Amino acid sequence: MTSMGTDFRFYTANENTSEFYREVIDGLSNTPRRIPPKYFYDETGAALFESICEQPEYYPTSTEYSILREHSKAIAGRAGTGQVLIEPGCGSCEKVTTLLDAMRPVAYVPVDISREQLQLAAAHIAENYDWLDVHAVCADITDSLNLPEIPDDGHRLVFYPGSSIGNFEPDDAVDFLRTLADIAGEGGRLLIGVDLQKDHDTLNAAYNDANGVTAEFNLNLLHRINRELDADFDTDAFDHHAFYNSLAGRIEMHLVSVRRQTVNIGGHLFEFSAGDSIHTESSYKYTRASFMTLAGKAGFDPLDSWSDTDDYFCMYLFRVAA
Numbered sequence: 001m002t003s004m005g006t007d008f009r010f011y012t013a014n015e016n017t018s019e020f021y022r023e024v025i026d027g028l029s030n031t032p033r034r035i036p037p038k039y040f041y042d043e044t045g046a047a048l049f050e051s052i053c054e055q056p057e058y059y060p061t062s063t064e065y066s067i068l069r070e071h072s073k074a075i076a077g078r079a080g081t082g083q084v085l086i087e088p089g090c091g092s093c094e095k096v097t098t099l100l101d102a103m104r105p106v107a108y109v110p111v112d113i114s115r116e117q118l119q120l121a122a123a124h125i126a127e128n129y130d131w132l133d134v135h136a137v138c139a140d141i142t143d144s145l146n147l148p149e150i151p152d153d154g155h156r157l158v159f160y161p162g163s164s165i166g167n168f169e170p171d172d173a174v175d176f177l178r179t180l181a182d183i184a185g186e187g188g189r190l191l192i193g194v195d196l197q198k199d200h201d202t203l204n205a206a207y208n209d210a211n212g213v214t215a216e217f218n219l220n221l222l223h224r225i226n227r228e229l230d231a232d233f234d235t236d237a238f239d240h241h242a243f244y245n246s247l248a249g250r251i252e253m254h255l256v257s258v259r260r261q262t263v264n265i266g267g268h269l270f271e272f273s274a275g276d277s278i279h280t281e282s283s284y285k286y287t288r289a290s291f292m293t294l295a296g297k298a299g300f301d302p303l304d305s306w307s308d309t310d311d312y313f314c315m316y317l318f319r320v321a322a
């Protein structure tokens with residue numbers, strides 16, 4: 001733990017390159033080939049994601065912001081004030097700023113795997129909210145999470161925006177929601193942003209922005225593997241491919257080999273034919289009914305929800321059932 005001042009502490013797990021290597025080798029040895037999306041977010045990937053959020057086609061960020069801004073007082077009224085506010089996968093920590101003044105949490109615990117971005121973002125919050133204790137934790141939220149012990153009155157609020165829950169396969173999403181319920185504790189709350197099913201053109205456009213930023217974000221994964229794992233991906237020989245899979249109810253992102261090639265990753269050789277793909281991310285889109293079922297299975301009772309006029313996106317407030 002590093003104390004960065006009286007009200008800002010930074011906790012970091014050791015960086016584990018061997019786990020990254022193992023997951024890439026395992027993921028490319030399986031059929032279909034996959035690499036977990038958590039590896040998108042090195043420093044470059046985190047900056048590219050911020051840029052995706054500014055693309056006009058990428059409606060989830062602007063829509064979620066508009067809901068949070070419009071309803072911040074109502075959300076705080078229902079979610080409660082003076083709690084410990086924990087945000088897994090917090091990214092730039094910008095969305096939480098729509099809630100801090102209304103909620104006046106006793107402490108804010110942003111958690112993210114992307115160390116450089118977390119350090120800057122959490123420091124920025126500590127500087128701008130001098131009444132708030134900030135305990136930033138750099139960790140993989142899918143591992144068992146060791147959160148700092150912060151005295152509270154027994155109530156915690158977990159804030160999980162960005163529809164990041166859509167990146168989990170539905171069964172894994174239930175397991176992860178159960179983890180969030182454990183973190184919040186009995187009677188604790190979860191405020192979660194969920195991207196809803198909608199017309200396919202809007203969905204396809206959001207993951208294929210005209211400026212090519214999502215393509216760059218996707219391909220940065222191969223650059224990162226080259227940089228960190230002694231690999232020789234020819235990044236010009238893979239194409240970004242993203243599409244809505246209506247049977248599965250999800251956007252799929254792939255990197256598709258444009259020709260026959262062999263890639264060497266730290267001594268492991270992988271053969272690709274033209275058209276072979278690496279599945280890099282899924283983003284499930286839910287109906288209100290399907291998300292309620294998922295949250296119910298994880299032990300959450302619904303308290304309230306807020307949406308935009310197009311019904312593109314929904315913020316749900318849940319309470320951990322007794």
Ligand SMILES: C[S@@+](CC[C@H](N)C(=O)[O-])C[C@H]1O[C@@H](n2cnc3c(N)ncnc32)[C@H](O)[C@@H]1O
Pocket residue numbers: 037038041046049088089090091092095111112113114139140141142160161162163164
């Ligand atoms: C799609 S971005 C969303 C960021 C922010 N929550 C928002 O709504 O704009 C996903 C964030 O989760 C982080 N992340 C992804 N997988 C993670 C994991 N397994 N453990 C911790 N953080 C993770 C990424 O580094 C990134 O900041």
